[in-house]
């Protein structure tokens with residue numbers, strides 16, 4: 001199916017459903033590749049920064065996503081982790097693709113990994129699919145259409161207080177080169193909550209906030225492809241996504257604060273209180 005220019009002009013929920021189905025097809029296709037390579041990797045190498053790995057599975061999964069998008073929406077630009085920016089930069093559309101979020105986990109057969117397929121329309125994330133092919137958990141959302149996990153509606157948690165919360169965060173690959181490591185934030189919030197997990201796949205961290213397994217998430221040093229899909233999941237599941245200071249999130253900054261909404265103000269306040277270590 002090729003979407004026409006006229007169709008693009010009249011964006012409504014039916015069109016978002018079509019894009020959501022395209023995103024789902026792409027994520028499942030890449031997920032099948034990741035299932036095949038699981039435990040069978042021949043090539044694991046560092047991309048540049050220490051610990052920043054890439055494998056033949058990342059590339060094959062990305063090819064699978066690109067093939068689906070090229071078939072359905074050949075005129076849409078794409079930002080994909082392994083291939084970079086492709087297509088018309090003036091377009092109102094942008095697909096943001098992480099073919100394998102959690103590459104370090106994948107290389108160690110730690111099954112917290114995902115394909116992340118997001119669609120931004122006029123700079124706003126509007127469609128998101130995050131798929132863990134090992135657990136076969138499929139998270140889907142589109143603006144105004146709600147969020148689902150394996151096709152069942154999901155909602156964020158009801159936790160009201162930080163000291164009853166389970167949070168998640170992460171540490172970017174530049175942590176050996178910067179003093180802005182997120183270590184102080186991790187210590188500060190570990191002290192104030194029931195725990196802070198570091199599970200190693202940002203898109204899935206956001207999906208876990210969306211389905212209520214986790215109450216909140218913050219991280220710095222991320223890329224657009226880590227966040228675009230997960231932002232839609234959290235918002236459509238009733239959560240809140242902003243910058244650390246609660247201003248509107250700017251994905252280009254690489255910083256995000258995503259919660260069930262109820263602990264948002266408290267978590268934002270505590271992040272502002274952190275003293276560097």
Ligand code: IPD
Pocket residue numbers: 053098100101102103104169170171172173199200201202203221222226
């Ligand atoms: C990484 C993961 C990790 C986060 C890093 C990301 P990758 O993505 O999402 O949780 O802490 O900042 O780069 O390299 O596994 O696709």
Ligand code: CA
Pocket residue numbers: 098100101102202225226
């Ligand atoms: Ca990633």
Ligand code: CA
Pocket residue numbers: 058081098099100101102103
């Ligand atoms: Ca990746």
